[in-house]
Amino acid sequence: MSTTIQPLDGKRAVITGGGSGIGADMALAFAEAGADVVITGRRSAPLEDVAGRHPAIAFEIADVTCETDMVALFERLGEVDIVIANAGAAESASLARTGLEQWQRMLEVNLTGAFLTLREGLKHLREGGRLIAVASTAGLKGYPYVAPYCAAKHGVVGLVRALAQEVAGRNITVNALCPGFTETPLLEESIATIVAKTGQSPEQARAHLQSTNPSGRLIQPAEVTATALWLCGPHSGAIHGQAISISGGET
Numbered sequence: 001m002s003t004t005i006q007p008l009d010g011k012r013a014v015i016t017g018g019g020s021g022i023g024a025d026m027a028l029a030f031a032e033a034g035a036d037v038v039i040t041g042r043r044s045a046p047l048e049d050v051a052g053r054h055p056a057i058a059f060e061i062a063d064v065t066c067e068t069d070m071v072a073l074f075e076r077l078g079e080v081d082i083v084i085a086n087a088g089a090a091e092s093a094s095l096a097r098t099g100l101e102q103w104q105r106m107l108e109v110n111l112t113g114a115f116l117t118l119r120e121g122l123k124h125l126r127e128g129g130r131l132i133a134v135a136s137t138a139g140l141k142g143y144p145y146v147a148p149y150c151a152a153k154h155g156v157v158g159l160v161r162a163l164a165q166e167v168a169g170r171n172i173t174v175n176a177l178c179p180g181f182t183e184t185p186l187l188e189e190s191i192a193t194i195v196a197k198t199g200q201s202p203e204q205a206r207a208h209l210q211s212t213n214p215s216g217r218l219i220q221p222a223e224v225t226a227t228a229l230w231l232c233g234p235h236s237g238a239i240h241g242q243a244i245s246i247s248g249g250e251t
Helices: 021-032 044-051 067-077 100-123 147-166 185-198 202-211 221-232
Strands: 012-016 036-041 057-061 080-085 125-134 173-179 243-246
Touching: 012 021, 012 067, 012 100, 021 036, 021 044, 021 057, 021 080, 021 221, 036 044, 044 057, 057 067, 067 100, 080 100, 100 125, 100 147, 125 147, 125 221, 147 173, 147 243, 173 221, 185 202, 221 243
Parallel strands: 012 036, 012 080, 036 057, 080 125, 125 173, 173 243
Antiparallel strands: none
């Protein structure tokens, strides 16, 4: 029996944070697999760029932290088959220097954004639908200087596990993807922060991040995308309520 991922013909996928990084990679791969893809974000330029690369990709301006935006988004789209809560952000500081505003920003975009995306997506999900949240290895372990980010991503994993129990028995799956340090613009921002705060060279900062992976390398967006495609393909219905580490053995 073949376990090859089949084309997603006739499926509609919604991917938040689809203008760059993992979200953009997913959008292109899901479109190539036959899905009609809608990507969302707060800025039109990167969304237009990604949508221009494939005729099956459309975009909508929506802020995942705004309840009104997310309710209106899914009401406009109607029924969907795949919802991927991918939008996220990371800021760094020691806990002692973390202000309440920074704490709240990290929870709003990483946790509240996932909550609103999954909640509204679930309301419009067709039979056999798939809900996926892009969390992080920071949802499975702690990292220094990013306590709010870790707290938010741990919350995403807990949200996924709770929702999976709620919809158990229905033909729906809910899972989290937990990549380690991944080659994205967000990683480049992290490297720039390390350089600015420690005086390390960009090469030294990159080597430090690579060293957290036992395989000694960074995760590639395509590896996260491949896992998402598998979760949305045939024979994946028993994978439910999981936080899948994509980290070369780190977690």
